[in-house]
Amino acid sequence: MAGKSGREISAEVKGGIRSKILSWEGALILILVAVNILGVVISPNYNVSNVLREMPRYLAEIFMMFGMGYILVLGDIDISVGALVCLAGTVTVLSSNAGLPFGLAVVVCLLVGLLGGMLNGFIATRFTELPTMIVTLGTQIIFRGIAEVLFETWGNGGGTASMTDTKGLMLLAQKIGPFPIAFFCVIIVGIIMITVLAKTTFGRKLYAIGSNKTAAYYAGIKVEKMRFICYSLLGMLAGLCALFLLTATFGSNTTTGQGFEMEVIAMCVFGGIATTGGKGNLIGGFIAAFIIVCLRIALGQRNINTQVILVIIGLMLIISVLVPSISNSIAARKKRSAA
């Protein structure tokens, strides 16, 4: 369902695409179940309350997965989000320490994210010849660079700052029953983002742009405006991610958010969203995110070498894109021999 195999699929009849996408999500759910069974089998401590307790740090990343899904559907990519999380978190911590009330600090956090996203969007739409990977590579270094300068000039120096007034963060870190607040927020944001992408004209337009930018342009879609909106949205979600990450760390430092961009992209791709644009949906990404989180928690409880976990995730990523492609080509060969 990912990669160039998309071209072969689109050559088939419409019903085929639909049922296949459906089946990919079905497979993902099966994998999620399998991972959970695996967790219970290999670790005596793998149960609902422990998994939910370990989850908040990972949940923060899932917010960005939704935004990244939009960007990937457009056929773009954004690798600056990890650094943007760092910048948003840093500004929030420092402004809160300077006496800003928590409510306003939350607004500042989201606003910094939004502004960062808008900067990405501005450069990406103004210089359309530039690959978005390079634009966001540049802003990635810049965002983290700004955070470093802020630590030194505004904070106490030393590349790290922690929030002195943590009351507000404690409130956000609370649990309703066994469920952390972040969990509900992810579900709510998820439902909105999934519905917008799947059921509205806005979402359809994104697919149109991702499939064929020129055709979308001539069909009257304001391509650059849409791209700008998506980048801004992802930026704001990065702000949200920073906020919920703060509830776990109560502070920020120069390494905050390192490598998040790749983990988020991995979640999307594992969920069936193609980096070439126009394919996949967020439900898949949503399930895939939980697969990766559950797998990490399960293996973590078994004290498997953390680097081996990364190897396993890498293998899963490749297998998950290879399998549909191979089974497609087998099907195609069968069809040819039957005909």
Added chain:
Amino acid sequence: MKKKVLSVLLATTVVASLLAGCGSSAAAPAADAAPAADAAPAADAAAPAASSGGATYALVTKSAGNPFMERMASGFQEAVEASGGTVVIQNPEAATPDAQISVVQSLISQGVSSIAVDGNDANALTAVLTEASNAGIKVLSLDSDVAPDTRAVYCNQAGVQQIGETLMEAVYDLTGGEGDWAILSATSQATNQNAWIDAMKKLMESDSKYAKLNLVEVAYGDDEPQKSTDQTQALLQNYPDLKVICAPTTVGIAAAAKVLQDQKSSVKLTGLGLPSEMAEYIGDDDAHSCPYMYLWNPIDLGRLAGYTSIALVDGSITGAAGDKFTAGELGDYTIEEIDGSTQIILGPPFKFDPSNIDEWKSVY
């Protein structure tokens, strides 16, 4: 279509079977046999059954892939296993507090008895360590401290003041009492390095002995060989009168030593480094860049943390100042109150010079 679901399931099985092999089955082509074989038992050792009766003592290091941490972990393991406990050693995937949070969360789920943590950030672990304490887990820190009210006690390798004085004295000795010198540190947020550098700066201000020394720059090599190399070369070029570089970080000192030695520079180097990394560069003559350097024994530091964990768990100490306990072959230790926090100090830093480097380079 069913076939596809089946194939996906198959893929899952492959992944699952990988877990059983613990990665060693995936040992890539051309991975030479010797280290791969070494890796396998280590992976097994790091995954003991948590349910084997007695207490389980956990150690969370700064990150994977660091020999200093590896030696520290081996000392910890030795001390705990000698007294019949179970050891869990967790190396986070990256040297970030985020990664440590996940690891500590996982240890809380496993219901370990104690967690000894080498903090990547002084304050970022506050929330998760408080959660661990609330779950009845004894928390202590070693090597790099965390926020004092989140842990019972801090196993300090050597007092900050002591390290500052030792390094300052070395700089004084190597410069001959006057001239330019520079510091090459790790990252700008490294808690330990910043504390030591501050201590050195204060000493320079307060003690008239160091009045003729001129600290020209504190450069940061981010513990990356390449950046440390760039920074060292820049120091040499920017300050032609530079006499000494002091690098209180194991990666930085090795990179700087190589630069100075390759360039046959007259600038001398001292600081904190691992003997095994630095054996090439330690010597009195002009062909070697580092006359002497310091470090503490990471194995002993791990051992001390191991014994402290055991004492905390069996209740013989609570982490209050004045508590005394015996740390196996290391001897007796007393918990001291330093700068308002409770610490156990391992001992003064050890000096490595040409006379003893050969004997230590194979130890750690």
Added chain:
Amino acid sequence: MKKRSIGQFLSESREASLVIVLAVLLIVVGIINPSFLSFTNIRQIFLNNTLTFLMALGMLCVMLTAGIDISITSTLAFAGMSIGLLQKYNVIHNTFLLFVIGAGIGIICGFLNGIIIAKGHVAPIICTMGFMYIWRGMAYVISNNNWASGMDVAGFSDFGKDGAVGPYIILIVAYAAFFILMKWTRFGRRIYAVGSNTEAARVSGINVDRTLTGVYTIMGLLAGLAGVLSVSIYASAQPNMQYGKEMDVIAACVIGGVAMSGGRGSVAGTFLGALIIGIISKALPMVNIPNFWQNLIKGVIILAVVILNVVTQRTMDRQNLLRREM
């Protein structure tokens, strides 16, 4: 009239505009700190950035086929760590043999990338992202939390020591070989053909799959070599070596005018791009910019140069259009 001709010269060749960027950089840095232009320093720019220079060549080929490879520094770490450990455990100490082994590991890693991308029709960024995790993880696993240190690689590190000629020779040979490869060989032309228009290339009888596999294998070979060189130059092998530096290599190519959409780019441009990246990282500590400003400035310069590239390209296109209309 004169003004126009300079403008024309500027806009007619992308390399020329890069040369000017380079000259401006050198003059600014040279004024602030004259010792930057010393021979030793310029030599060190090449030595410290050998890895970027070398891998940029492979990235050029990969990007010409509209692909990308973000697994290169992981391959580098795996190859480097392997040969470091071979010395640590006293298995092999022969420099030449170690280079062959490192290159071999690189070729295998690259070939796996290539075959999955070409035959499995997997998007390059995804496939290489998977291997980015895998090889980096494997480097950690085989290292077993140890480094190969200066003592272990004693004889071997002489090859890449400051003052030795080895790394420079490798660079010169590699650039000469790639210049010939891209300009005068059938394989080179095929790479451009596949990148410009895959379908057209396929129809005209080019074996696209084989070309793609070849390109990623070359990338792997260079990453493997870079791993060996890295161990030699820094006299240590660590599992986290060069972490995140793949982005420097990609930036070098893009600054050098290589199009990520494929089909456009040159060896000379790549060289200039890598040189600009090298000069930035070497110059920042030397111009008395406070440490914590360095990343910010680096990012701004990179972004400014690539945007300048776009502006140049636009003027170029406009002028071409004008000429056609006349």
